[in-house]
Amino acid sequence: MGLNVLFFFSGFFIANIIDTTLGLLYNIPFVSATCIVFFFEEFSKIYYRSLNRKPFRALQSINDIMELLDRVNFTKMGIIYGLLVDAFKLGS
Known part of the structure; x- marks a missing residue:
């Protein structure tokens, strides 16, 4: 559990x-934001599909x-949380 907090x-x-870094890119903020969202969505698809394969979880390499x-x-959740906090700081 402690290691998960570190990754978060x-x-x-x-x-x-x-x-x-994205604040320095004046010309392409939408492209970079789209790339970040695409990465998160693709990783979430891989992660949640792998959770459904429970019969294979007995193998050590799968674990x-x-x-x-x-x-x-957990790192992805920390990035999303950090971006939301920064958005609230900029909005106030």
Whole structure:
């Protein structure tokens, strides 16, 4: 559980980096935002489809892959949370 919190907050930090970097790109903010959303949606599709394959979870290699996917999912949630917090800061 503690490692998941670390990945969540590392995603929060990555979101601050992404937000700062996208602020420097004056010409293509919509393209970069579209790429971020596309990445999140594709990863979510892979992650939630892999959760449905429970009969194969007994294999060690599958468990390692699921652990990696869990960590990337916590990082993704941290990035989304960080981007929402930055949006609220900019909106106020």
